[in-house]
Amino acid sequence: MKTLIPLLENHYIHEPQKLRDHVWRVREVALRLAAVHHIDRDACEVAALGHDLFRARPQEFYREHAAHFRLLRPEYADAPLMYHGAIAAAWLQAEHGVEDQAVLFAVADHTTLSARAALLPLAQNIFLADKLEPAKKGRNNQKILTLAETDLRLATLMLVEQMIDGMEREARFPVSQDLRDAHRILSHANHT
Template sequence: MANYTDWLKLYSNEDRKNHALRVAETAEKLAATHGADKDKVFIAGILHDIARDYSGKQLLESAEQFGIAVSDLERHCPVLLHGPVAAKIADARLHIEDKDVLQAIHQHTLAAPDMSLASKIVYLADAIEPGRQFNSIGELRELARYKLDSALLAAMDSGISYLLEKKEIIHPKTIEARNYYILNSS
């Protein structure tokens, strides 16, 4: 944790840096509510978007360098790789060894079936941090406090609706994750 102000310097974009800090703080609060490790989600929140401002070319080069398998869809839309690339940077360059932290960074954009508590919290914190504004965000913030899986599903639905509206690509992993939580949420 001592390094986190240094890690923030990895963001060249001021807005992105402030977003990362707000995600970390939101994740820390959610961790306190849901009994997760506050430090882990804070660190993942700080680092989750360190590759978000990479160009498509940089993301594809980094993916190749780190041995990340790239699908045709991701080659067409490299921004989808910014989570996996950020996790590899955290591991290889920042020496973050904690698997929960790395996985939460990796999964923060696309989600995944059977996410860890830390991953769920970082995914949600990214969706509901105080800088985010969209219809029903108030309800989502409320839901995140007491029903984590329902909030996760609602956040996925809202993300998917946004992509549908924008006629953007929806990654199969996101669909797979949503189906999983529909089948498995209580």
């Protein structure tokens, strides 16, 4: 997997500077959390670099590639950007032979965590790093990031609850079933 890292870094040469800067900050946060929580460094770096590989594409790209990789979901019909992580994971698997399910789930599910990824430390790490990197402004970001240094699962639960609360309050986007399922699993795991 280590040999994939420079290839992914090179991918961002032609991407917008703002996106490249974001991905580099996500990698920095993710690697810091990985060291604390003993998460494989190479897997973490591939997931961090892979999570937004196709973030800066036209809407039609997402629809075409979601169809190609059989990822189409009715709830994303009006929001095709939501496919960007799943497309990146499918591409990493198809084009580069990535088989590590934790890496693939971390990349695919970094936007709205899913039940399948909710309890995977690598997926929690990438989800948190993507939402809490220093340029992101959120009401509890620093508190959640500090908590993530000691408890990834609880920090993930706190961020998921904050996201659900914000989505319900603002009513701009419906809360996905994936996010609700991730919340249920994280809540249950936190009480056991």
